Amino acid sequence: MLIGELATRAGTSTRTLRYYEEQGLVRAGRDANGYRQYDDAELRVVREIRSLLAAGFGIEDIRPFVACLRAGNESGHVCPDSVLVLRRKLAEVDGYLGQLTDIRHQLRAQLDEAVALRESPCRTQICPP
């Protein structure tokens, strides 16, 4: 499988695949032409990468998952190193959730306050020109 086909099948671009290879995540053989030749298994790897990236993982975080897949596992997240990353990421996400929730409350409060002021009989706000 050439790079264009893999890109299409994985729903991404050739540029992206070359980047993953540069980062040591994806492996490719070479044809006599110098064209990259991909094993069918790489499709799973690329999909795993894309899925993890979409979930907010960074390239470094993804390495153990790929290694886990390459070791012959059905899924990339069953190995100890992957589990560590999963735990860390879960804690991170919980942190973000907490912050976002606080921010949401603040926004809600400010919005309510602004609306209340606008609807009050005495309109106090002065707007820019």
Added chain:
Amino acid sequence: MLIGELATRAGTSTRTLRYYEEQGLVRAGRDANGYRQYDDAELRVVREIRSLLAAGFGIEDIRPFVACLRAGNESGHVCPDSVLVLRRKLAEVDGYLGQLTDIRHQLRAQLDEAVALRESPCRTQICPP
């Protein structure tokens, strides 16, 4: 008030204040030396900016709030334009919250699955060297 003092009082750096000025958010007069001279009111403006940035707003989003403050309002979020931005941001934040919540569920599920596999009598995972 010179830039260093404002920076200290606002809890930020001179670089940051110059950047805000470059973005048209903060205003400064000039001494005969060419030194920036700040009005006391700018401290409030800078604090408003910092607070909004911390809440995830971008520079562009912040403009209406500053304009609102400059128009003489007690708070920057009572003007119509600010309210629009607040509404938009609230929706955005809700979107992020939804996504993060989904991701959290996925992480949780994958983590639980991995742990279950590890603790099962039949250890199926094969780990990388």
Added chain:
DNA sequence: GGTTGCCTTGACGCCGGTGTCAAGGCCTAG
């Protein structure tokens, strides 16, 4: 006069995952 500490503008670096363009090689079909 020299040192210290403020100020000035200008400009590059970062982070991370791509888009995109350049310049060229390989292969196939007309």
Added chain:
DNA sequence: CTAGGCCTTGACACCGGCGTCAAGGCAACC
């Protein structure tokens, strides 16, 4: 022979809010 479609490496652009260094002016004190 040529046109077109695949491939190659290399390298710059992006986004946003600064950090940080460079080179120099101004003010005040010893």
